[in-house]
Amino acid sequence: MSDYDLPAAIATLRRVREDPNRLGRRGHGDAGPALGAGHGATGPASKRVIVGYGFWIFLLSDIVMFSCFFAAFAVQREATAGGPTISDIVDLRRVALETAALLLSSYSCGLSFAATNARNRLWTQVFLAITAALGLAFVLLEAQEFYDLVRNGVTPQRSGMLTAFFGLVGLHGVHVSIGGLWLATMMAQVQFKGFRTEIVHRLICFNLFWHALDIVWIGIFTIVYLIGAGS
Amino acid sequence: MSNLEFDPHEYTGTLDKREDHAPGDVAEESAGHWVLNANLGLGFSVVLTVASFWAAGAHWIWGPAVPMALIVLAIAQMGVHLVYFLHITTGPDNTNNVLALAYGVLVVFLILAGSVWIMAHLADNMMPMDKLMDMAR
Incomplete structure (x- = not known):
C-alpha cells in the first residue's frame, strides 16, 4: 500500500514510527522510501522548521561577514607600521580564560535547550543564567584586554594590523554583547510568557546564535591569538 | 479508533508536528539525548582546545607546521560544534x-x-x- 492514500500528517506520524532515525527507508515490507524529509510529498514544513532554517541562513551570512574581517586581518597581519606586532599584544592566559568561558557558556546553552524540550522552566532559567554569566565574563575579559592595550597606546589607528585586529575581535565582542541582551530578554519571556510555541522558536534561534558565536571564536583564537603568538 | 495500527496521539503530545529538521533542533527526542550531545560536544571541544593551546606553545613541533596544525585543530573543533551543538547530520x-x-x-x-x-x-x-x-x- 502507498502512503499517498493517507493525509500528510498521518503519513508523517507513520514515518516517524517506522523510520525513527530518518534514514529514508523502511525496516520491513515492500513500501517505497519514506515520504517527507524534504521530498515535497508532505506539504509545507512546519513553522518551527522554517523559523530555524531562516535563522540558519542569517547565521551563515553573518559568518560570511566575519570571513571578510578574517581576510582583512590575514592580509594586514604584517602591516604593523613599526608599531607592536601581533605577538607583542597577545596575552595567551587571558585568551585561554575567554575561550573557557565561551565554550562553557555554549555547553550550558545546550543544556538549557534540553530543559526547554523537557518543559522545565526552572532548569531552563538556571542554565540560561549560567550562560549569561559566562558570556558576561567573556565580554568583561575582552573589555579589560582592550582597555590595557589602549592604555599602552596600542589603538586601532596605530597600524593596519591593529585596525584589523580591533575590528575582528571587537565585532565578535559586539555580537556576544547583543546576544547577552537577547538572552536576558528570553529569560524574561520564558518567565512571564512560558513555553509558548513562539517563545520556543525564539529559544531555538538564540541557541543557534550562541553556538555560532562560539564557532567564530574558534577561528579568532586560532588565527589571531595562537598563530599570532607563535609568529 | 480508526484502522491505523498505532496511536497518533502518542506522537503529537510534544512540540510542533515536524517533517524536516532545522539546525539546532531535533524532533521527538528526549532531554537526555540533548544532554548527551552537549556532554560529548563539550568533551571533544575541551580536548581540541587544550591541544590547540598546547601545540601553540610546543617547541618540538617543526615551527612552520604549527599554524597548519592549529588550523586543522580549529576545523576539527568547528566540526564538533556543528555536529554536537548545532545537530547538523547527514x-x-x-x-x-x-x-x-x-x-x-x-x-x-x-x-x-x-x-x-x-x-x-x-x-x-x-x-x-x-x-x-x-x-x-
Missing part, C-alpha cells in the same frame, strides 16, 4: 541545512583564500620601498 531531513552550510563554506573559502592569494601576489610584485624612492629621485 540524514535526509538535514539536506537543506547541509546544502546551505556548504554554500556558506564555499563563500567563506573564496573570500579568505582569494584575499590572501591576491594580496600576497600584490605584495610580491610591489617594488621595495627604497628602490621606489631611488627611482623617484
